[in-house]
Amino acid sequence: MEIDPFIFRLSIFILSIFVGYYVVWSVTPSLHTPLMSVTNAISSVIIVGAIIAALASNDNEVFTFSSIYGYLAITLAAINIFGGFLVTQRMLAMYKKKKKDK
């Protein structure tokens, strides 16, 4: 009997939860705010779904009911991706070690 591909995806999902669990516990508490902003940015990888929805249209009909939602989702996700990564970058650039110049 063949295994349903769903089971493979479920396996990936469950294993990723465990990876996430151990990786996030190793994040230093002082970086918890950047952690939230970067998780925000990466969860916007949902944009791939939005792109598929938007590109399902053809030249005669660029704006269909379904593609409009795709375009809207692209915009929202793009705000998050750019905003999330850039604000994380901005925050991380501020964390400095003590200067040892004395």
Place this chain on the structure above:
Amino acid sequence: MSANLSAIFYLLSGVLFILALRGLSSPETSRKGNLFGIIGMVIAVSVTFLSVGNFSTGFIFVLVFLLVGGLIGAFIAYKIPMTAMPELVAGFHSLVGLAAVFVAISAFVNPGAFNLGEPGNIKLASLIEMSIGAAVGAITFSGSVIAFLKLQGIMSGAPITFKGQHLLNALILISIIVLTYLLCVSQSSNLFWILITVSFLIGFLLIIPIGGADMPVVISMLNSYSGWAAAGIGFTLENTALIITGALVGSSGAILSYIMCKGMNRSFFNVILGGFGATEQTSNNQNKEQKPVKSGNADDAAFLMKNASSVIIVPGYGMAVAQAQHALREMVDTLKKNDIKVSYAIHPVAGRMPGHMNVLLAEANVPYDEVFELEEINNDFANADVAFVIGANDVTNPVAKTDPQSPIYGMPVLDVEKCKSVLFVKRSLSPGYAGIDNDLFYKENTLMLFADAKKMTEDITKNL
């Protein structure tokens, strides 16, 4: 691009996202981690373009909307003040949630584009995944909007409760499950819209009873939800990158919620059911208000600190409100010039989101190796000369260790009272968020400095 090849690339971007989070284990590696995240995102987006392979007019529009969103995002990222990070993150969560809802809608309306069957005859598994993604996304959206409004001060931070609230919420949650079931049986688009509407409603109702200072838990929880929503959509789209990311973000948010709840010694359900801080105060508080309080001015504070050899600073949300972090660092610089050892003590729930205080101090150029977590520094208070509490209150209250009657009993607190002297910058004697009096105000060795945090710090610097 073949489906197998693109699947491998999606897997690669999922791995890069894991590395992005891994990088955050220390500030040195974190910047590289963020870069991995960006590369992962670029790969995921490019592979999607190549695998759809439709570079017609629609593609131009996709780029246009991508650019518009990107510019808005970049603009916000550069303009936002660091004190507004909690609002920003709440706002961003709402966008992820709404994007998930929109993707679910397009998949429902045009399942053919996603290989999920035809309208009215969508594969059962996909329909369930889609409904979960849409419902969780909608909850994330409306919940985050409320969190955003509360943090921004547009909506009062006070918990909003009414009779039968929990019953109503329970009924709505049950109705979501029933609707999902009916939707799967009938494939009716009306039910799909009702499901989304009801989910928006429950997200709203779930967050209104939660008070302002519980926002660290709420934000973390919504962070987690946005991950589960993404994972739900990931299953629908059969996309590994999305599934991996959803799981990572989901567990990350859950862990942060757990850490925050532990920092308050409250169970997750206690926070979620809300209404904390609205409880009436215990009667013995009235007696305490008659107790004498020593109050001083900047000059006294400067004198105390000048004669100290070590000072521990305890910042809290009040520092963020007063934007006092830069003034504080200037004060510390002056202290250091006088060879006084200074460190910072951060309580896990200080501020309005996990790590809020650390970011503010980093912004003010405080080196991160002078900033310590509760467990790292709590033993040092006994050996320090001065504790400078700025904008924190409940997290220093010794009552949490001594009075089993207190609502915050058992909460881990900073042992500020063990210092030789305590300087407490506060605008008035009013109790903190938990609505209880702080014994520390009336201690022999406590000097209250009634003023705006920023102004007081500046005055102290002048007097040093």
